[in-house]
Amino acid sequence: MKAGRLLGLVGVHLRASRVSAAFAIVGVSVGVAFLCFFVGLGEGVRARVLNKIFPADQLEIEPRAVRIFGVEGTPGQPGLSEARVARVAQIPGVVRALGKQKSAFPAKLWGGRQLLGYDLHTEAFFDGLPAELLRGELAQTERVAASAVARGRRSAERCDVEEDCPAGARCLDGGCEDVAWAQRFDAATLHLRCGTDTECAAGLTCVRGRCAAASTLRSCQLDQGDHGACPEHQRCASHDGRATCEPIRCRLAAAADQRSLDPALARGKITTAGKGPSCIAGQCPTERPCPSRLYCAADDPDSREGTCEWPLPTVVNPLLLEVFNSDMAASLNLARVASPEILYGVRYHIAVGDSHFTQDAARARQQVKQAVVVGFSPKAPELGVALPLAFVQHNNARIRGQDAAASFDAVLVQVRSNEDVAGVIRAVESMGFSLSRRSRVARTFGTVVFLIYLALVLLSFVVLGVAAANITHTLAMLVHERRRELAVLRALGATTLDVALIVVLEGAVFGLGGGLLGIILAWAGARGVERFAADALRGMPLVPDQFFDFPPWLLPAALGVAIGFCVIGSIIPARRATRLDPATVLSQP
Amino acid sequence: MSIALVVDAKGLTRRFATKEGAVVALSDLDLQVEAGEMVAIVGRSGAGKTTFLQLLGALDRGYEGSLKIDGRELRALGDRALSRFRNGHIGFVFQAFNLLPDLTVGANVIMPAHFAANLPTADAIGRGRALLERVGLPDVWDKRPLTLSGGQRQRVAIARALLLQPKLLLCDEPTGALDLATAAEVLALFDDLRQEHGTTLMLVTHDDVVRDRCGRVVTLEHGRLTSDVRRSA
Numbered sequence: 001m002k003a004g005r006l007l008g009l010v011g012v013h014l015r016a017s018r019v020s021a022a023f024a025i026v027g028v029s030v031g032v033a034f035l036c037f038f039v040g041l042g043e044g045v046r047a048r049v050l051n052k053i054f055p056a057d058q059l060e061i062e063p064r065a066v067r068i069f070g071v072e073g074t075p076g077q078p079g080l081s082e083a084r085v086a087r088v089a090q091i092p093g094v095v096r097a098l099g100k101q102k103s104a105f106p107a108k109l110w111g112g113r114q115l116l117g118y119d120l121h122t123e124a125f126f127d128g129l130p131a132e133l134l135r136g137e138l139a140q141t142e143r144v145a146a147s148a149v150a151r152g153r154r155s156a157e158r159c160d161v162e163e164d165c166p167a168g169a170r171c172l173d174g175g176c177e178d179v180a181w182a183q184r185f186d187a188a189t190l191h192l193r194c195g196t197d198t199e200c201a202a203g204l205t206c207v208r209g210r211c212a213a214a215s216t217l218r219s220c221q222l223d224q225g226d227h228g229a230c231p232e233h234q235r236c237a238s239h240d241g242r243a244t245c246e247p248i249r250c251r252l253a254a255a256a257d258q259r260s261l262d263p264a265l266a267r268g269k270i271t272t273a274g275k276g277p278s279c280i281a282g283q284c285p286t287e288r289p290c291p292s293r294l295y296c297a298a299d300d301p302d303s304r305e306g307t308c309e310w311p312l313p314t315v316v317n318p319l320l321l322e323v324f325n326s327d328m329a330a331s332l333n334l335a336r337v338a339s340p341e342i343l344y345g346v347r348y349h350i351a352v353g354d355s356h357f358t359q360d361a362a363r364a365r366q367q368v369k370q371a372v373v374v375g376f377s378p379k380a381p382e383l384g385v386a387l388p389l390a391f392v393q394h395n396n397a398r399i400r401g402q403d404a405a406a407s408f409d410a411v412l413v414q415v416r417s418n419e420d421v422a423g424v425i426r427a428v429e430s431m432g433f434s435l436s437r438r439s440r441v442a443r444t445f446g447t448v449v450f451l452i453y454l455a456l457v458l459l460s461f462v463v464l465g466v467a468a469a470n471i472t473h474t475l476a477m478l479v480h481e482r483r484r485e486l487a488v489l490r491a492l493g494a495t496t497l498d499v500a501l502i503v504v505l506e507g508a509v510f511g512l513g514g515g516l517l518g519i520i521l522a523w524a525g526a527r528g529v530e531r532f533a534a535d536a537l538r539g540m541p542l543v544p545d546q547f548f549d550f551p552p553w554l555l556p557a558a559l560g561v562a563i564g565f566c567v568i569g570s571i572i573p574a575r576r577a578t579r580l581d582p583a584t585v586l587s588q589p
Numbered sequence: 590m591s592i593a594l595v596v597d598a599k600g601l602t603r604r605f606a607t608k609e610g611a612v613v614a615l616s617d618l619d620l621q622v623e624a625g626e627m628v629a630i631v632g633r634s635g636a637g638k639t640t641f642l643q644l645l646g647a648l649d650r651g652y653e654g655s656l657k658i659d660g661r662e663l664r665a666l667g668d669r670a671l672s673r674f675r676n677g678h679i680g681f682v683f684q685a686f687n688l689l690p691d692l693t694v695g696a697n698v699i700m701p702a703h704f705a706a707n708l709p710t711a712d713a714i715g716r717g718r719a720l721l722e723r724v725g726l727p728d729v730w731d732k733r734p735l736t737l738s739g740g741q742r743q744r745v746a747i748a749r750a751l752l753l754q755p756k757l758l759l760c761d762e763p764t765g766a767l768d769l770a771t772a773a774e775v776l777a778l779f780d781d782l783r784q785e786h787g788t789t790l791m792l793v794t795h796d797d798v799v800r801d802r803c804g805r806v807v808t809l810e811h812g813r814l815t816s817d818v819r820r821s822a
């Protein structure tokens with residue numbers, strides 16, 4: 001029997017039994033709705049909550065700690081060197097492994113006047129991360145800045161100083177330009193001040209007051225333009241017959257100005273003789289501030305002298321924003337921050353070597369730095385700030401000694417896929433590492449979420465199983481009611497396969513109808529829950545905008561499961577239909 | 590010159606297993622029917638008429654002996670081949686009409702074409718309309734069977750049975766639910782069909798009028814063929 005004719009017959013039968021069909025379809029739709037609802041919820045929680053705190057493909061490992069009398073330590077273990085990190089990167093399934101170093105120096109942090117009207121003060125803790133690890137987050141910030149700049153261009157906005165431009169952009173030739181934040185996070189743009197080699201991290205030497213690898217000192221041409229091909233924040237200077245790019249020296253009007261965010265005060269005046277960025281046709285004004293977007297970073301808290309520097313790019317954990325929005329905003333009577341993008345470009349101060357609680361570093365080794373928020377990432381510490389790795393290493397060496405900067409504290413491992421995670425964990429454990437507390441919590445949390453998700457999906461399958469049993473009952477009843485019609489079809493030439501297909505196809509149609517209705521119910525239920533949650537959970541941390549994430553595969557999968565269950569449920573009635581003896585049925589009155 | 594046998598039964602026996610033991614519904618029946626014959630099968634209730642008709646209709650293969658329809662031994666055919674054979678060679682007309690109530694008259698008439706291998710739907714519709722016209726119901730194509738009278742329904746059932754031009758038309762009490770005038774119309778139709786297409790008709794009946802219209806009367810008693818009378822035309 002041709003498929004079209006078979007479907008036509010099925011359609012006629014279903015129309016004739018529409019009440020029974022409707023009940024069967026509703027039963028299936030409930031199961032499918034449960035399934036889609038819970039899968040959507042599970043995917044949403046994993047994607048929008050779990051990955052927001054603990055990225056699934058990221059592991060943080062550290063040398064295995066030993067607990068002695070309640071105190072954890074790593075006695076006898078070698079430091080976490082570049083070589084050990086490189087060995088981790090060789091493990092199959094590892095995309096990359098990057099070392100991370102925590103700050104070993106005291107620091108204070110204050111800022112927020114731009115947003116709050118006054119400054120918040122806190123002790124500060126940093127993780128030094130390589131720019132490569134944050135490239136995705138920094139690119140996101142750059143996209144936002146580029147978009148804002150594009151909007152500014154469309155509205156023909158002009159700028160005189162960088163503060164006229166959107167966050168993340170700079171003012172160049174009277175117009176706002178995009179900024180490459182990933183480059184700013186890189187060590188090459190940092191000014192790592194030093195007096196001797198011992199103040200520099202391993203591998204760097206103190207060259208003319210800054211830590212650098214000798215091979216990376218950039219050569220320049222003194223007779224080429226303002227900078228002699230140097231970056232904007234540097235100038236071309238000649239020493240010992242060799243011209244290299246070096247920081248631009250500057251002077252503040254008062255030492256206290258280094259604690260100001262006012263560009264008129266903080267940019268100071270350039271003191272370096274020779275060509276500079278403000279020179280026009282070879283004529284240089286005697287007093288000019290640091291180039292746009294730079295500030296004059298004093299050498300120590302009591303000094304007026306310093307160098308023109310970019311603000312330190314910093315990345316913040318989104319959890320901090322959640323905590324601020326859920327608890328701090330209300331208690332401080334402040335408005336909640338609706339979007340992290342609002343904070344891009346916000347500047348604040350870091351006092352390196354200074355502390356509210358512990359002994360400060362020597363005054364001469366302290367420094368006040370301007371910092372700027374350039375992104376949000378779960379890779380940043382929950383209660384701290386991520387800074388460029390080179391900056392943390394440099395200050396660990398400068399304040400605590402070179403040993404403090406000699407090894408990493410942990411390795412951030414990016415794994416190719418979730419399937420590789422277990423193998424990578426086994427491999428790193430055999431190398432003497434263990435998962436960090438953060439990664440252990442992440443895996444535990446992930447496992448709990450997965451188990452709950454699995455239980456709910458199983459529950460959905462139970463509901464679908466009940467629906468399939470109902471389908472069996474309904475179809476068996478319909479076969480009994482229509483046994484005479486089926487016998488007539490057999491008399492007219494239908495094979496047992498034709499009769500079986502009619503019944504199975506009716507089951508499949510129940511599945512298709514129930515599947516579609518179930519998907520609609522799940523979607524409507526999800527929207528309802530989200531609307532309810534938006535009101536009920538307002539102010540709670542880590543509450544996402546959407547709880548549900550319906551992946552593209554869910555629609556065909558849900559329909560497939562629904563049809564599959566219904567086809568299975570139709571097998572027994574179909575067998576019963578094929579066993580009908582047409583001679584017996586037709587001989588009955 | 591050999592005569593074409595549409596039905597060739599030799600030693601045909603049918604037993605049914607019951608709790609009380611085997612019941613013989615047909616016993617050692619021999620019967621040959623030629624093409625174009627109109628045969629009445631008569632007998633008391635329980636004589637085996639319906640069982641015989643079901644065996645002839647290839648609805649039941651559990652027989653002993655031999656039963657050939659149009660030269661094919663039915664027991665040798667599998668389910669698929671038997672269904673195809675039934676579809677192409679045998680037409681049924683039931684006392685209770687057995688039209689499918691959820692389908693239109695037209696859909697009922699062309700239903701056998703759904704199971705036929707080589708009859709496009711368009712051709713089936715054309716043939717179905719012509720048959721309805723032939724049985725005197727040109728305007729009922731889109732109606733539901735339940736809106737028709739008994740005689741009209743029986744004529745629709747005859748049109749359905751004839752759609753694929755079967756060699757053998759089996760009728761179980763075809764006039765049992767009809768009044769005398771309608772029954773006469775149906776019988777006249779059978780006569781015409783036999784003469785026009787050479788269709789072989791075998792009718793189970795209790796009706797003397799029907800029996801008298803048939804050229805041959807076969808009587809069954811207790812599952813045995815007790816009489817086989819040919820009448821002159």
